[in-house]
Amino acid sequence: MSERVGWVPEGVDTGKPSAARLYDYLLGGGHNFAADRALAEKFLQAQPNARTIARLNRAFLRRAVLFMMDNGIRQFLDLGSGIPTVGNVHEIAQKADPEARVVYVDFEEVAVAHSQLILEEDPRAVVVQEDMTKPVAVLKAARESGLVDFTQPVGVLTVGVFHFVSPQADPKAVVAAYRDAVPEGSYLAFSQFTQDLQPEEMAGVVEVMKKSQNPMFPRTMSEIEGFFAGFELVEPGVVPLPLWRPEGTNTDDPDKAGIYAAVGRKI
Template sequence: MDELPDWAPRNIDLTTPSAARVYDYFLGGAHNFAPDREMARRILDLHPTAEANAQANRAFLHRAVRHLVQQGVRQFIDLGSGIPTVGNVHEVAQREAPDARVVYVDIDPIAVAHSQLILDGVRNAAVVNADLRRPKEVLAAPQLAGLIDFSEPVAFLMVAVLHFIPESDRPEDTIAELHAVAAPGSYLVISHGYDARLDAVGAGAAPPAEQLAGEGKEVLGVYRRADPITVRTRPRIEQLFEGWPLVEPGLVWVPQWHPDWPDGVGTDPSSSYVLAGMGRKADA
């Protein structure tokens, strides 16, 4: 069993894996423990491209932030930010625009503790320990009041997090509350795990995971040791953008979203198992 490092909270459970720390492991980070690495290896045994898929999702986050800066956005709220490994949002945004302001939000104490360590002495960046399913609490956090001006456009980043939010928690309600406070010209960025075999299930509400077969069902079973996974159909993911009309190229496989070079899409973008899109709140 790993010894608890100096930066970690004293009350964390080292025996239970965390999806955030598994993701950190896939990205080459160092903020994970033995149960997380064991779970990651089990996932890789079932789904050998899982590590590459995590990296593709992280690359999408970087491209989305750069694109938003080019559109004039200078405020970012990263909801479910996880452990800020391999290119943090504030690093990407402030490299393009030094005046960019970033607030990270996460419920995982490890993610928050590491974010606080990284952000010590960094201007225009802060972290909030909060549950994105309680947007009123997130929006009322004093860390936001000091950095975010909701009279100006803001980008809400929900990257690789909504598939951990069950349908019973009504993620559309959270997104609607964000929409209500956002100025015209604000953006919503979502990436969401997806299996193309769900197309056969039909549109609407999230289908049960049992309707997946083989590798997909087995991977979900492993993940559920740490955090519940909610599978959603493509139309259901599109519904989450209500009030935020999608910008080009729409909701696409994550390598297809404004690739840095034509070959960056790869021969089979569906193998990423992640859909991604960006929506913009219309001007008043």
């Protein structure tokens, strides 16, 4: 039986789990349903460290946005942004500079509907409902929002989403299309699951997600480095989540991070 609550758009089948709502649940959010929680519990059986990985990925997003802000970026394109939870991009960026602008992109109806509620009072942030693997449509919507000036450097964020992009969708070409749309001095932040870290757990996660709307495709370090063609990787390069420019004392085990992360500057 599907759950109905006020912030769920008409026509959404809440009995079908989604990756966006699974991530929301792992982060402790409240915008998920019984089907999402059931899938998340199976995910946790395969990868008991999943909640920590979700937290580490969110922390990387914060550090990457602040790094870009420190390097002059004031406009962001957040691809596959998911359901906004505490510490989202516009909150991070606008705390550093109230004039910072953000365009969120997601195709999942609940993620978009909740984003619209959160952003309705913020003229410098908007969500567009598009598939990030279709960059022509995404870039058109971003331009039409009036919040991204593609003649100025842009921070492109692909954090924790490309493991849902199949090889058949040609993910390198997708990234290249966004790279070609932004000027020199723009940045790309990227993180995704890998089989290099905890391969047995990752294999279990892949099996669990085969039964969902969002199968997963982990990638190796060298495959992830390949997404940065045309970018100069900033130090420390492609590394497990807790090793990317950590703040303060870092006690998280990088071998259990599950995800590689990196930031590059377009050259």
